[in-house]
Amino acid sequence: MIEREQPLGISPGGVPVVADVDVVVIGGGPGGFAAALRARREGCTVVMVERFDMPGGVHTSGLQGAANTGVGGIHTELMDRFDREGCLYTADEISLPDWAGNPLAHYDHYLAPGSPFKRTSFNPDGAGNVMVRMLEEAGVQAIYGASFVDVEMDRDGEGRRITHAIIETVAGRQALRGRVFVEGTGTAEVVARCGAPFVSGGGRQPETVTADPEQRPIPGGLLWIMNGVDFAQTAAYQRQENDPTLSRLINKARAAGDIPPELYRPRMDGGKNVYGEHYIGHPTVDMSPIHGPGSFILWQNVPYEWALHMDEDAAHASRAKVELRRLIHAEARFLTKYVPGFQNAVIAHVGRYVGVRDGRHPIGEYVFSIDDARQERRFPDAVTRPMTKTFFWDAYRKYTFEVPYRCFLPKEVNNLLLTGASLSFTFETIFMVMRNFPWCTQTGEIAGLAAARSVQAGITPKQLPWTEPLF
Numbered sequence: 167m168i169e170r171e172q173p174l175g176i177s178p179g180g181v182p183v184v185a186d187v188d189v190v191v192i193g194g195g196p197g198g199f200a201a202a203l204r205a206r207r208e209g210c211t212v213v214m215v216e217r218f219d220m221p222g223g224v225h226t227s228g229l230q231g232a233a234n235t236g237v238g239g240i241h242t243e244l245m246d247r248f249d250r251e252g253c254l255y256t257a258d259e260i261s262l263p264d265w266a267g268n269p270l271a272h273y274d275h276y277l278a279p280g281s282p283f284k285r286t287s288f289n290p291d292g293a294g295n296v297m298v299r300m301l302e303e304a305g306v307q308a309i310y311g312a313s314f315v316d317v318e319m320d321r322d323g324e325g326r327r328i329t330h331a332i333i334e335t336v337a338g339r340q341a342l343r344g345r346v347f348v349e350g351t352g353t354a355e356v357v358a359r360c361g362a363p364f365v366s367g368g369g370r371q372p373e374t375v376t377a378d379p380e381q382r383p384i385p386g387g388l389l390w391i392m393n394g395v396d397f398a399q400t401a402a403y404q405r406q407e408n409d410p411t412l413s414r415l416i417n418k419a420r421a422a423g424d425i426p427p428e429l430y431r432p433r434m435d436g437g438k439n440v441y442g443e444h445y446i447g448h449p450t451v452d453m454s455p456i457h458g459p460g461s462f463i464l465w466q467n468v469p470y471e472w473a474l475h476m477d478e479d480a481a482h483a484s485r486a487k488v489e490l491r492r493l494i495h496a497e498a499r500f501l502t503k504y505v506p507g508f509q510n511a512v513i514a515h516v517g518r519y520v521g522v523r524d525g526r527h528p529i530g531e532y533v534f535s536i537d538d539a540r541q542e543r544r545f546p547d548a549v550t551r552p553m554t555k556t557f558f559w560d561a562y563r564k565y566t567f568e569v570p571y572r573c574f575l576p577k578e579v580n581n582l583l584l585t586g587a588s589l590s591f592t593f594e595t596i597f598m599v600m601r602n603f604p605w606c607t608q609t610g611e612i613a614g615l616a617a618a619r620s621v622q623a624g625i626t627p628k629q630l631p632w633t634e635p636l637f
C-alpha cells in the first residue's frame with residue numbers, strides 16, 4: 167500500500183502545506199533549473215515546481231535544442247554533461263553539404279554557401295533526462311506535473327513578501343512554504359500573481375527603431391521535428407530548378423489550394439514588416455538539424471497580426487495551440503506532397519507548449535533599458551563582467567554592458583528573485599540579448615546564489631548587498 171503524503175500544516179489561506187524549505191523555485195526552465203541547483207549546492211533546502219515532466223523549459227519541453235559553447239558555471243557543466251551522455255549531435259559541411267547559406271537554414275542561412283560550419287543541437291528529451299538526474303543528485307526536491315497558480319503573502323515593511331506558493335496537483339491544491347522564492351516561469355507569472363508591476367508583451371520603448379505603435383507582442387512559436395528527410399534530394403532540387411526558397415513549389419501548392427494563407431508569406435498583410443521575416447509567420451520553410459541525419463526541427467510561429475498574448479489571455483493561449491497544430495499539419499502535408507526529399511518524412515514530435523517570446527516584462531528595482539546599453543553604463547552592483555553583444559533590436563549595434571543585481575529584484579515583493587526571460591529588462595534589451603539559453607542559465611545561477619546568501623544571512627534578497635560579478 168502506498169503511504170500518503172502527510173501535510174505539514176495548513177496555510178493561512180487554508181491550503182495543505184507539503185513543503186517548508188529555504189528556497190522555492192517556480193518553473194524549471196534554464197533559469198529555474200540553474201537557480202534550484204545553485205541554491206541547493208550552496209546548502210539550502212530547495213523545492214522546484216515544474217508543470218511538465220522535466221526541467222529545461224523551451225529547450226526541452228519546447229524542443230528548442232540549440233546547443234552553445236559553455237559560458238561558464240552550470241551552463242558549461244550542462245553542455246559537458248549532455249556531451250558525455252550522448253545527447254549532442256553536430257552537423258557540419260561534410261554531413262550536411264548544401265546547408266551553409268541555404269535559405270531554408272534557420273541559423274546558418276547567412277553563411278557563405280558551401281563554407282565550413284558546425285551546428286550542434288541537443289536531443290531535448292535526452293537532455294531533459296540528464297537535467298532530472300542532476301537535480302536528484304544535488305538533492306533538489308522537484309515536483310513535476312504540478313502548476314503554480316497563486317501566492318499567499320504578508321506585509322513586510324514598505325513592501326510585501328510571499329509566504330506560500332500555491333500549486334495545483336493531482337491531489338488538489340497544495341502550498342509550498344519558503345523563505346525566498348524564485349521566478350522561473352519564463353513569463354513572470356509569479357510577479358503577476360503577486361500583483362507586482364510589469365509591462366505586457368508588445369510594450370516596447372517608443373524611441374527604438376523598430377517600435378510598433380500598436381504594441382503587438384513578437385509572436386511566440388511552437389517547434390516540431392520531422393524525421394526521414396533526405397536533404398541531399400531537396401538541395402539537388404533547389405539547384406537544378408533554381409528554386410532556393412521553394413517558392414515555385416509553394417506557389418504550385420497555393421494554386422491547388424493546398425496551403426492555408428497564413429503559411430509562407432513573404433511579407434505580412436499590408437506590406438508592413440518591422441520585425442524581420444522570422445517573426446511574422448513563415449516566409450519559407452525554416453529548419454535546423456537535430457538528433458541525427460535526416461532529422462530537422464521546424465518553427466511554427468504565431469502569425470504576427472493575430473497579436474496573441476498567450477501568457478495573459480487563456481483564449482489566446484488555447485487558440486495558439488489549436489491553430490499552430492493546424493499549420494504544422496498543413497506544412498507537413500505540403501512538404502511530403504511537393505518537396506523532393508520529404509516524401510518519406512514524418513512528424514516525429516511536436517513541442518509540449520507554445521513558447522512565448524515577448525511576455526510580461528517585470529518592473530524591478532532597476533529596469534535595464536536600451537540607453538544603459540547605448541551609454542555602456544557601469545553599475546556598482548554588477549552581477550556580470552562587461553559583456554559585448556549585438557543588440558538585434560537596436561539596428562544590430564554592438565554594446566558592452568553589465569547587468570545590475572537590482573534587475574533581479576521585482577518592485578513591491580521583497581523575497582522574490584527574477585531569472586531568465588523574466589528579468590527586469592525592457593523588451594529591446596532582453597530579446598536576442600539576455601533571453602537565450604546560456605544567459606538564462608547564468609541569471610538563474612546568480613539568483614540561486616543570491617537566494618542562498620539571503621537565507622544564510624537571515625535577510626531578504628532586497629537587503630543583500632551585491633558587490634562582485636559572478637561571471
Ligand SMILES: Cc1cc2nc3c(=O)[nH]c(=O)nc-3n(C[C@H](O)[C@H](O)[C@H](O)COP(=O)(O)OP(=O)(O)OC[C@H]3O[C@@H](n4cnc5c(N)ncnc54)[C@H](O)[C@@H]3O)c2cc1C
Pocket residue numbers: 192193194195196197198215216217218221222223224225227230232312313314315350351352353355386387388389520521522523585586587588601602603604606
Ligand atoms: C519559439 C522559441 C524559440 C527560441 N529559440 C531560441 C534559440 O534558438 N536559442 C536560444 O538560446 N533561445 C531561444 N529562445 C529563447 C529561450 O528559449 C527562452 O528565452 C528561455 O528558455 C527562457 O528561459 P526561462 O528559464 O526564463 O523560461 P522557459 O524556458 O520558458 O521555462 C519556464 C519553465 O517554467 C514552467 N512553468 C511556467 N509556468 C509554470 C507554472 N505556472 N507552474 C509550473 N511550471 C511553470 C514551464 O513549463 C517551463 O519549463 C526561443 C524561445 C522561443 C519561445
